Every structure is written in C-alpha cells, then in structure tokens.
Amino acid sequence: MNILVIGSGGREHALGWKISQSPGVRVFAAPGNGGMREWCVEAKGAWLEVAERVGADLTVVGPEAPLVEGVVDRFRAAGRGIVGPSAENARLEGSKIFAKDFFKRHGIPTAEFVAVENAEDAKKAARGFRFPVVIKADGLAAGKGVVIAADRAEAERAIEALGPRLVIEEYLEGEEVSFIALCDGRDVLPLAPTQDHKRVNDGDTGPNTGGMGAYCDARILTEAQTERILDTIIGPAVEATRFTGFLYAGLIMTADGPRVLEFNVRLGDPETQPLMHRMTTDFVPVLEAAARGELGRHKLEWRRGASVCVVMASGGYPGGYQTGVPIRGIEDAEATGATVFHAGTRAGTDGIETAGGRVLGVTAGGEDLRSAIERAYAAVGKIEFAGMHYRRDIGLKGLKRYGVTAPGR
Numbered sequence: 403m404n405i406l407v408i409g410s411g412g413r414e415h416a417l418g419w420k421i422s423q424s425p426g427v428r429v430f431a432a433p434g435n436g437g438m439r440e441w442c443v444e445a446k447g448a449w450l451e452v453a454e455r456v457g458a459d460l461t462v463v464g465p466e467a468p469l470v471e472g473v474v475d476r477f478r479a480a481g482r483g484i485v486g487p488s489a490e491n492a493r494l495e496g497s498k499i500f501a502k503d504f505f506k507r508h509g510i511p512t513a514e515f516v517a518v519e520n521a522e523d524a525k526k527a528a529r530g531f532r533f534p535v536v537i538k539a540d541g542l543a544a545g546k547g548v549v550i551a552a553d554r555a556e557a558e559r560a561i562e563a564l565g566p567r568l569v570i571e572e573y574l575e576g577e578e579v580s581f582i583a584l585c586d587g588r589d590v591l592p593l594a595p596t597q598d599h600k601r602v603n604d605g606d607t608g609p610n611t612g613g614m615g616a617y618c619d620a621r622i623l624t625e626a627q628t629e630r631i632l633d634t635i636i637g638p639a640v641e642a643t644r645f646t647g648f649l650y651a652g653l654i655m656t657a658d659g660p661r662v663l664e665f666n667v668r669l670g671d672p673e674t675q676p677l678m679h680r681m682t683t684d685f686v687p688v689l690e691a692a693a694r695g696e697l698g699r700h701k702l703e704w705r706r707g708a709s710v711c712v713v714m715a716s717g718g719y720p721g722g723y724q725t726g727v728p729i730r731g732i733e734d735a736e737a738t739g740a741t742v743f744h745a746g747t748r749a750g751t752d753g754i755e756t757a758g759g760r761v762l763g764v765t766a767g768g769e770d771l772r773s774a775i776e777r778a779y780a781a782v783g784k785i786e787f788a789g790m791h792y793r794r795d796i797g798l799k800g801l802k803r804y805g806v807t808a809p810g811r
C-alpha cells in the first residue's frame with residue numbers, strides 16, 4: 403500500500419515515520435525535507451497528479467493551505483483516498499471571523515469577541531474589553547497573527563499592523579491545551595491531549611511562533627474534561643459540518659470550563675511529533691478507516707508515561723533567519739534513544755543543513771514526564787548549528803502542575 407504525505411515540516415516527518423512502521427506500507431512525501439529524503443517525490447503539478455504518479459492509495463495532508471484550496475474535494479471527485487476536510491470545512495481555519503461566527507451559531511463555548519473590518523471600528527471595539535485584550539488577524543497566519551495587547555497603545559499598534567479584518571477578543575485565563583480528534587464525518591476519535599509552547603522564549607515570553615515544543619501526557623486532561631470537550635466543542639462542530647480529517651481545537655481550560663480559541667483543520671505542529679512518538683496503535687488502518695467513513699470501532703492506544711518534543715530553531719526565528727547552515731550531531735542525538743524529526747532541513751553537499759525557521763523537533767519518551775524531558779534535552783545537547791536556539795522549559799509547566807518537581811530544581 404502506498405501512502406503520500408503532503409507537507410514538509412516536523413509534523414509530516416513524524417507522520418511519515420509512524421506510517422512507515424506499518425507492515426506493507428510504502429511512504430512518499432512531497433515536498434518533504436532533509437529527514438524525509440528517502441520518501442521524497444517532486445511536488446510538481448496538482449496534488450492529484452502527484453498522488454497518481456506515485457500510485458497513492460491514501461494521502462494524508464499536513465498543512466492547511468492545500469486543504470483551504472480544495473485538495474480533498476478534488477481527490478474525492480477522482481475517487482482517490484485522502485484524509486482531510488473539504489474546502490468548505492477548511493474555512494474554519496482559513497478565516498477567524500468565519501470560525502467565531504460558527505462557534506456562536508452552534509453554541510460552542512469561546513472567548514467573547516467582536517469582528518471588525520476597519521481600524522476605526524477595531525479601536526472602538528477594543529475599548530469595550532478589559533486589558534489585556536487579544537487582537538487577531540482574520541486570515542491564515544501560521545500562528546503569528548495574534549497580539550495580546552497589555553494596554554491601549556499596544557492594542558492600537560496591533561490593529562494597524564494586523565488589520566483591516568480583525569477579531570478583537572476577550573483574554574482568557576487558564577491552561578492552554580491542544581485537543582485533536584480524527585473525524586470521519588460522523589464518528590470522532592480523540593488523540594491524546596498535548597500542550598504546545600507558542601512563545602519563542604522561556605517562561606512564555608517573546609513573540610508567538612508556530613510552536614517551540616510540545617509534550618503529550620494523559621494527565622493534561624481528566625476524563626471528565628475530555629468528555630466535556632467532546633460534548634460541547636468537538637461533537638457539535640462535527641455534527642454541524644460532517645467534518646472529515648483532523649479537527650484541532652486550541653483550548654483554554656478556564657475556571658468555567660473549556661473554551662475554544664480556534665479550530666485548525668489539520669494536525670498540530672509540533673504536537674504531532676510527541677503524539678506519533680507515543681502512539682502504539684498501527685495508525686494506517688485508522689487513517690484508512692477515517693478516509694472511508696468507517697472510523698466506528700477503531701481505538702488509539704498510547705505508551706504509558708509521556709513524550710516531549712523540543713524544537714530547535716534558526717537564529718532570528720520567528721523573525722528573519724539564515725538558511726544553508728550545516729547541522730552537526732543528529733546521529734549522536736539519536737544514539738541517546740531520542741527521535742530527531744526534521745522540519746526546516748535539506749540535504750546539502752556537506753550533509754544536512756538548515757532550510758527553515760523551525761529546524762528540528764527532538765522527541766523522546768519516558769515512563770513519566772520528567773524522564774521524557776530529561777531524555778529530550780540530553781539529545782538536544784548533542785546537536786549543534788550556528789545561531790540555533792531552543793526553549794529550555796518545554797514540559798516544565800506540566801511537571802509543576804502535576805505536583806512533580808522539575809529536574810534539578
């Protein structure tokens with residue numbers, strides 16, 4: 403069986419890595435990256451042509467852009483198996499205003515908001531909220547179109563920078579959780595909960611990024627919380643849209659219960675890296691069933707304990723950065739037992755070099771969160787490239803929350 407993975411990040415490397423462990427499966431990736439080089443095929447022409455060229459029985463789409471452009475509709479019309487939402491449903495991620503109106507219409511708990519189309523209305527709306535207030539650009543922004551403004555001056559600067567179509571939103575207090583479910587139009591199969599680290603610096607400071615690291619641990623949510631998320635957020639959304647593919651709810655667990663900040667219509671990155679690392683179920687039959695609308699009896703099993711992914715980024719990211727920087731020590735890192743998923747890398751003349759902002763996702767598991775963190779950082783310590791930076795506190799908030807002391811503290 404041939405499976406095509408569309409995309410080029412750590413999420414896609416982790417997906418391909420997991421899929422490639424399934425017996426009788428051959429993985430193709432387009433465009434892929436340096437870590438996926440054995441699977442890479444040219445991403446020339448329409449995605450459907452690429453899938454036909456490699457004889458893909460099933461295609462899994464990583465990033466949102468092809469989904470928003472309608473790749474799933476075209477595959478379905480041609481009778482080719484694919485996991486993902488229709489272009490219509492992909493609008494849940496493509497437009498924040500569309501998503502917020504959707505939440506409101508279906509009674510899905512979310513932050514209070516006002517949608518605006520020009521700077522003047524935006525400034526007026528911002529005055530109606532307590533500070534900090536959240537200012538969000540309407541379109542796709544790879545997690546970077548959001549400013550949490552501490553005061554009026556900052557809010558007005560953000561409005562000028564991100565506008566004119568904006569969502570002005572109430573700031574919510576609570577733990578942030580990435581809740582991802584695989585959906586087949588009717589049935590819903592939740593993945594394990596994860597927590598991302600979106601700010602670039604330790605202690606959740608500095609600008610937002612695509613995500614600087616994530617961990618996966620069952621204790622992120624209680625069973626009752628999971629049930630509530632399924633009942634009040636995922637369930638109503640899937641029922642209203644007949645959603646297919648991965649529905650990712652970015653949640654804040656407030657004192658009044660879960661609130662959805664946003665829906666993504668795909669797997670998260672880096673979340674997919676610790677998720678694939680911890681999943682023990684053969685994912686391929688599950689993906690096939692999702693594509694056929696037969697998810698019904700499937701279950702997902704996870705290794706006991708936790709997994710952690712630390713993102714190593716290029717100097718300057720999430721701002722401008724250099725590429726073509728040689729990377730050393732990937733093999734040494736893997737010799738420690740960790741898995742190094744590639745994101746922005748390519749095969750250069752002198753080995754693997756950088757090719758993007760987020761470069762590697764160093765991922766490790768452990769019998770508990772503490773040992774997973776220690777293993778991931780032991781592997782990170784083996785890797786070097788000029789200008790690299792990474793957060794040193796991935797998972798530590800989790801450790802604190804569960805009443806376990808952080809290593810060395």
Ligand code: AMP
Pocket residue numbers: 513536538545546547548550571572573574575578600610652654663664
């Ligand atoms: P989004 O692109 O909507 O996921 O926003 C990016 C990040 O900004 C989120 O991951 C949160 O950390 C933060 N954020 C967004 N909206 C809110 C909100 N209403 N209250 C608190 N934090 C928020």
Ligand code: GLY
Pocket residue numbers: 545598612613666669670671672673
């Ligand atoms: N890690 C956040 C996202 O994938 O949107």
